[in-house]
Amino acid sequence: MESLQSTQTGARHGTHPDGGVLPDLVTVPARQGLEAVDILRRGAAPSVGPVLHDDASDTLGFLVPPGTADGWDMPGSACTQTSGRGLRLVASPRAEGADWLLPPDDAGPVTDPAVLREALGEAARLIEAADNCR
Numbered sequence: 049m050e051s052l053q054s055t056q057t058g059a060r061h062g063t064h065p066d067g068g069v070l071p072d073l074v075t076v077p078a079r080q081g082l083e084a085v086d087i088l089r090r091g092a093a094p095s096v097g098p099v100l101h102d103d104a105s106d107t108l109g110f111l112v113p114p115g116t117a118d119g120w121d122m123p124g125s126a127c128t129q130t131s132g133r134g135l136r137l138v139a140s141p142r143a144e145g146a147d148w149l150l151p152p153d154d155a156g157p158v159t160d161p162a163v164l165r166e167a168l169g170e171a172a173r174l175i176e177a178a179d180n181c182r
Contacts, residue, residue: 070130071111071158073100074120076168081108083171085149088163097158099149108149116161122168127161 076084078101085108088096100109112127120127 069114072114072116072120072127072129074110074112074116074122074125074127074159074161074164075102075107076110076125078106078108080124080168080171080175081110082149083174084108084110084164084167087167087170088159095156095160095163096150097156098152099159100146101149102146104145110164111158112161112164113158120161122165124172125168 081099085096085099088094096110098111100111101107102109114129117127117129
């Protein structure tokens with residue numbers, strides 16, 4: 049299966065050279081993202097797609113359908129359109145400092161943004177409750 053990698057020569061307008069549409073990327077702090085992954089995987093029907101871990105910035109990136117960034121407004125997270133500006137699917141080694149937490153071949157195609165929003169909200173509440181117990 050292909051992996052996601054940074055590139056300066058990505059396709060224009062969010063399409064991959066093979067005609068596929070590039071996903072958007074929701075980025076969250078790693079702690080909240082890891083909790084959200086657990087929540088999504090524990091559900092009756094596991095519903096998490098590929099997830100990137102960026103060691104340098106300690107964040108997770110969830111691949112979501114194209115166009116998600118247009119309406120994404122969840123505090124503590126960012127959603128960016130790839131639009132060929134740095135992400136493309138390639139079958140080569142991953143970018144330095146980043147690795148797949150859930151690679152494309154082990155996960156669904158992308159994560160549903162509504163389901164991700166709920167999981168991120170639940171994760172934030174669980175983290176807040178845990179931090180308040182200290």
